[in-house]
Amino acid sequence: MNHEIPTVPQNDPAETIMAALAHGLTGHPEKAPALFEPFILGGYATALGLCAALAETTVRLDRQNLPEDSAYGLLVLDAKTGRHGSTNDLPPGIRFAAQFTAAWANNDRDTAHDLFDALVHTGSEEAADALAVGIRALYDMAVTILREQTSRTEGSAQ
Template identity: 35%
Template sequence: MPCPDPRVIVEALALGVVGDRQRGLALLQPIVAEGPAEAYTVLVGLAETASKRSRMAYPPGTLFGCEVDSPDGSGSASVDVLPPPRRFAAQFITAIANRDQDMARALFRAVAEPSDRYGTADLPEAIGAVYAMAVETCRAVVAEAAREQGR
C-alpha cells in the first residue's frame, strides 16, 4: 500500500486547526487524485488522528461505537440520521479505532466506487467529513496542551 508523506497530512491538519480548512484539503487533493489506494491511505491517517484521544483513553482491545445525539436532543439516535458524509466519517473512524480493516475497506469501497464510476462528490465529501473530525481532535489536543502550559 502506498504511503503518502505524513508531513503533508500534518500540514493539512495544522491548516485546519488555524481555520484554513480549504487550503488543508487542497494539500491532500494531489495525494487522493493518485488513486483509490492513496485516498484510502489518507483517510486512514485522518481517522487515526480523529480517534487518537479515544484510543489513548481506553485500554487496547476496547471496542468503540458510534454514539449520535438525536436531532431533537431527546437522546441517542441511529447513525442513519446523519447526512451521508458525516455518517461515513463516524462509521469509518469507528472502524479504524476498532482496528476493523475489513469494515473500513468496505465502507471506503461503498463510497469510492460510485464516486469513481459516476463522478459523484461522495468521496470528496466523505474525505472532507473525516478531515473535519480529525481537525477537531487536533484542536482539542492543542487547547489541552495550551491549558497545561498555562499551569
C-alpha cells in the same frame, strides 16, 4: 522563528497531511482541499490512505485510553430533538466518515476498507460527492480533536 505552513503538496505525504491539519488549527481549513487533491487524483490506495491517516489522527489518543476489551464508538444525536440517532440516518458522506472512524479506531481494517469500497466503487457522481463530504468530515474531526488536545496541553502547562 516563524515557519510558513506549506500550501502545496509536499514530497512526503505525511508532511502534506500535517500541513493541511495545521491550516485547520490556524483557522484556514479552506487551504486543505488543494493539499488533498493529489491523494484523491492518485486513485484508490492514496485516497484510502488519506482517510486512514485522518481517522488515525482522530482516534489515536482515545484508543490508547480505552479499557481492555472495550470498543470505540461514536454517539449520534439529533440536534433538534437531542435524542440518540443512528449513523444509518446520516447523509452518505457523513455516515461514511463516522463508520470508517469507528472501524479504524477498533482496528477493524477489513470493515474500514469495505466501507471505503462501498462508497467509491459505484463510480457515480453521488459517490464522488459523498467521498468529498466524507473526507471533509474526517478532516474536521481530526482538526477538532487536535484543537482539543492542544488546548488541554496548553491549559495544563499554565
